[in-house]
Amino acid sequence: MGRIFLAPSLGFMALLALFPVFYAVGLSLYNIRGFSRDLVGVANYVDVLTDPGFWNAAKNTLIFTVASVSLEFVVGMAFALIMHQAFVGRGLTRAVILVPWVIPTAVAAQVWRYMFDHNPGFVNWVLGADINWLRDPAWSMVGIISADVWKTAPFVALLLLAGLQTIPRDYYEAAKVDGAGALQRFWSITLPLLRPAIVVALLFRTVDALRMFDFAYVFSGYSNSLATLSVYAQRFLVAEPRLGYANALSTVTFVIVMLVGLAFISRMGRHMVGDVGRKERR
Known part of the structure; x- marks a missing residue:
């Protein structure tokens, strides 16, 4: 009976989610220029x-995704461990750490572009360097990765903090009694029990990084060097309108993101099944 009542809502949600995908796939089969539309099949x-x-x-x-997600995980883990500790001013510390995450990405990108600008060059002034961050492709990539880590590491920290709060403190106290040091407790207790939260955090950030637009566009526009x-x-949707080709590009990007997401979900499912199996054997 419950499924019958849920069916209309689920059907409506599926329609909202799938219609744009199928519409884009349909457009990708045409060569569209202005008001003319010619069927070209898979040529696009x-x-x-x-x-x-x-x-x-x-x-x-790929470079952006691997570098940014890796750094965000490391920085996010450090932030999560700090926010999980009990100390005076913990609430204020959590608020300060989470501030970058609540700033709109487009605004953050503009601020970072200004700081990386060669003139006046705030980042160069801090580093005592003379780097053209916005013109050199390699340094531009370093710039958008740094900006994205600053912006999104707090989100990773929030997910990991939620996982840390589910770990019973009894485990740490027992490990202390057995003489385990802080590093040993981290490797033997924290990381294994935090694995589901880690997989979720990596899933969200990897999928988001694969479709990153804001920082790359604000830093270099449509330049191929950083696109x-x-x-x-x-x-190809705006600057050089080729709607069929642009929709083919979007569809390929969607397939890549979907496959990566399914791989993470499959891995997360195997971990959960393995954890349940181990509990049942006990």
């Missing part, structure tokens, strides 16, 4: 997979 997908610009954007996206998959698709 062939063009995408043979386009050096697509592979350059895929490379930029991600989302920026490259937007280029």
Whole structure:
């Protein structure tokens, strides 16, 4: 009976989620210029997979995703461990750590672009360096990764903190009695029991990083040197309108993100099944 009542809501949600996807796939089968529309089948997908610009954007996206997610996990873990401790001013510390996350990404990107600008060059002034962050592709990538880590590491910290609060303190007290040091307790208790929260945090951040648009666009516009998959698709939607090709790019990006998400979900499911199996054997 419950399923019958839920069916209309689930059907409506599925329609909202899937209609844009199928519509984009349909448009990707056409060559659309202005008001003309010619059916070309999978030709746009062939063009995408043979386009050096697509592979350059895929490379930029991969570099950004691996570097930013890795650093966000390390920094987020450090923040989570700090916020989990009991000390005077913990509430204020948590608020300060979470401030970057609540700032709109477009606003944060503009602020960081200004700080990385060669003139007046706040970052260069702090570092005592003379780096053209916005013109050199390698340094631009370092810049957007740094800005994204600053912006999103607090979100990772929040997810990990939620996981830390589910770990019974009795485990740590027993480990202390057995003579385990802080590092040993972290490796033997915290990390294994925090694994579900870690997988969820990595899932959210990896999927989000794969479709990153704001920082790359604000830092360099449609420049190929720093274009991600989302920026490259937007280029053919707005700057150089080729709607069929842009929708093919968007569909390929969607498939990549979906496959990565399914891989994380599958891994998370195996961990949960394994944990349940171990509990039952006990």
